[in-house]
Amino acid sequence: MNSNYYKNSPNNIILDDITKEILEKHNALEFHATLQGYKPTPLIHLPELSKKHNVGNIYIKDESHRFGLNAFKVLGASYAIHQLLAKNPESETFCTATDGNHGRAVAWSAKKFGKKAVIYVPDDTTAQRIKVIENEGAKVIQIDGNYDDACQEAEKTSKANNWILVQDMAWEGYEEIPALIMAGYLTLFKELEENLHTSSDSNVDIVFLQAGVGSMAGAGVYYYLNKYGANRPKIVIVEPKEADGILLSFQNNKLSTSVGNSTTIMAGLNCGTPSLGAWGLLKNGTDYSIRIKDKYAKQAIRELYFPTGSDKRIISGESGVGGVAGFLAIMNDVDFQTVKESLDIGSKTNILFISTEGDTDKKVFDQIINDNKIDN
Ligand SMILES: Cc1ncc(COP(=O)(O)O)c(C=O)c1O
Structure with a gap:
């Protein structure tokens, strides 16, 4: 199968497994709040960007401000x-x-x-x-x-x-530590409750989550399923075209390793095999899985770096923009026309992205923002 997307029919049930047990039991936010320099990362509202794409509100949580380390990890x-x-x-x-x-x-x-x-x-x-x-x-x-x-x-x-x-990835017999890592990632989603004080968390219609092994996205899915069950926002998982283990797992209906060539500028997403602990959550709690070309990541970096009007500049790296890149692909690529229609993206749709890193590879980032002929 070589389709660039998969429409899932999730049952919205959190699997009863060790990952769930650990996610339920741990409150990493309490721990993170004790670390020096802890501050919730900002949630940035981009009204001009939403006007440009004719959607409701666009929010981006900017993880480049995480403990001075330029990424959520x-x-x-x-x-x-x-x-x-x-x-x-x-x-x-x-x-x-x-x-x-x-x-x-x-x-x-x-x-x-x-x-x-x-x-x-x-x-x-x-x-x-x-x-x-x-x-x-x-x-x-x-x-x-x-x-x-x-x-x-x-x-x-x-x-x-x-x-x-x-x-940060689980396999049979190695599940506990990856689940603790996911419990740590939950902090960023829990912060959304504070971040979204102007509107409300339940106001978000679609969340785009980029994935490498899927642990970050899995933590997000757990957060939404745990809080809203079937009334959660729609969730779209975005992977690079050549590292599409999650898409392939959906297509095969079992955990599978990408047969892509592992070539992508989205280094943090360049993982062949999904995490076992994340897969159970993604399978049961997401709506679409898509894989995209690098050109959309480059476009997304430039759209955020060169904002229009009063929108704030966001420095988001090649993997950091994964969600935004997936959105641009769905909005502009004929391959995703049916995805756009089925997600019902329109002028009232509120969208959330997590920019998971800043310019973690400055050289690559600078090349992208200085290149205005992006077509691959
Ligand atoms: C910046 C960035 N975003 C997203 C991800 C994806 O996270 P996961 O591998 O948990 O899917 C990574 C992973 O390294 C990353 O570095």
Whole structure:
């Protein structure tokens, strides 16, 4: 099957599994609020952008302001490591595989608790992304392979060395730590309750959530299902065209690995296999899964960086704009005409995006904003 989208028929029930148990039990927001520099990230209203696309209101939650780390990821790593150390204070070394942001988050959190970090990255990780992880005091090992290969390497070496693997994706038998990471991500969704004080949370009609392994999107789906059940906003999952494991999982009706070539500028979303813990939530609580070309991410970066009228400039990186990029694809690409119609996007539709990172790779970001001939 090679369609660029899948229309799901969700039952809106949260699966009774270990992920649910952990998400129910933990309140990471309480923990995050104790960390130095904690502040809810801003929710930005963009009236000019909504006029331009003839929709109701557009809101973007800007995670580039998260603890000075330019991405939301630290919410998960810090909470998981905090919980793991509460159980085993003697643990010395934390390890993970990453496309960049999660590795930086694990390194930052390990350092905060006076511990060590070893971070595995795939062969296409840029020098800039490696440098920021090393700047947090971690050892970075670049492997000859993609993100899934890096995950396997991190798991193998962690076992051999007695390190604690803090991976943001779950598989059979490794579900608890990824669920703690998702519990950490829930903070950003819970903050929406405060953020959306001008209107109300229930005023949002469609939420676009970009996905790599799907843990962030899964936390969002849990938040909405838990709060609103079947009356939740519609949820659209957005992946890069060549790293579309979630779309393929929907199409196959079982957890599946992308057969794409793992080439995309959306580095944080460049993951082949969805997380087991996230998949159960996505399957039961989302409406559409789509995969998009990189050109929409570039367009989205430029639309947010060069706003019209009084709209605020937002610096959102290649993965950060994933949701906005999905929206642009649905609004403009003939491939998604039926998706647009079926979602009933019109002048009264209120839309929420999570900009999950800022310019985490400045060089790539600068190239995009300086290039006005974007067509691939
Ligand atoms: C900036 C950014 N956005 C979104 C994601 C996707 O998160 P997940 O892998 O949980 O789907 C990532 C993952 O690394 C990321 O770095």
